[in-house]
Amino acid sequence: SQQGEEDPQALSIQEGENATMNCSYKTSINNLQWYRQNSGRGLVHLILIRSNEREKHSGRLRVTLDTSKKSSSLLITASRAADTASYFCATIKGTGNQFYFGTGTSLTVIP
Amino acid sequence: KAGVTQTPRYLIKTRGQQVTLSCSPISGHRSVSWYQQTPGQGLQFLFEYFSETQRNKGNFPGRFSGRQFSNSRSEMNVSTLELGDSALYLCASSLHQGTNQPQHFGDGTRLSIL
Numbered sequence: 132s133q134q135g136e137e138d139p140q141a142l143s144i145q146e147g148e149n150a151t152m153n154c155s156y157k158t159s160i161n162n163l164q165w166y167r168q169n170s171g172r173g174l175v176h177l178i179l180i181r182s183n184e185r186e187k188h189s190g191r192l193r194v195t196l197d198t199s200k201k202s203s204s205l206l207i208t209a210s211r212a213a214d215t216a217s218y219f220c221a222t223i224k225g226t227g228n229q230f231y232f233g234t235g236t237s238l239t240v241i242p
Numbered sequence: 243k244a245g246v247t248q249t250p251r252y253l254i255k256t257r258g259q260q261v262t263l264s265c266s267p268i269s270g271h272r273s274v275s276w277y278q279q280t281p282g283q284g285l286q287f288l289f290e291y292f293s294e295t296q297r298n299k300g301n302f303p304g305r306f307s308g309r310q311f312s313n314s315r316s317e318m319n320v321s322t323l324e325l326g327d328s329a330l331y332l333c334a335s336s337l338h339q340g341t342n343q344p345q346h347f348g349d350g351t352r353l354s355i356l
Binding site: 161162164166171172173174175176179181219221229230231232233234235 | 246275277284285287290298300332334342344345346347348349350
């Protein structure tokens with residue numbers, strides 16, 4: 132079963148607006164990662180936030196983590212048409228690389 | 243540096259057949275993981291290989307198997323194919339095992355079962 136759930140499932144915004152998507156997970160984590168997937172392609176790693184961090188920035192991306200609520204959010208500022216993709220959060224079970232991915236948020240940015 | 247390469251990109255098989263998918267990780271990466279992606283179940287972990295040994299396994303039947311070679315290249319095999327095996331199969335590599343390693347994904351093999 133999947134570890135995480137993203138919310139909303141789909142999001143449609145105008146270019147230049149901000150996009151916020153949320154992720155909830157079930158068990159304790161060492162870190163949480165966000166990935167992007169363009170249609171028909173593989174996933175691309177965006178950002179990693181460790182369990183002892185509350186916020187992290189990378190370019191137009193801002194990620195927050197609330198371990199007490201077992202939730203994370205990804206904010207994309209000043210969105211572009213090229214940001215159109217599905218976004219997934221991922222957590223890891225144990226010490227290996229067994230990732231659990233959320234259900235994903237499908238983001239459409241309208242030019 | 244070349245990315246993760248998966249072959250073939252598309253594959254059509256019929257029920258009962260078997261299939262082998264190939265993954266070449268990024269040069270120097272020793273961990274290779276496989277995922278199945280379907281609209282209904284999303285992304286599900288199949289297994290992970292590191293140094294030619296299976297380190298983790300997801301909740302899939304024994305029809306799904308894999309292996310890793312000394313050059314870190316990996317293959318995944320599915321026997322006695324079922325309609326429900328139709329999916330995008332993704333391979334991901336990382337330098338080592340460990341929870342702080344981002345995964346680098348290939349573009350997948352789209353498997354269709356008729």
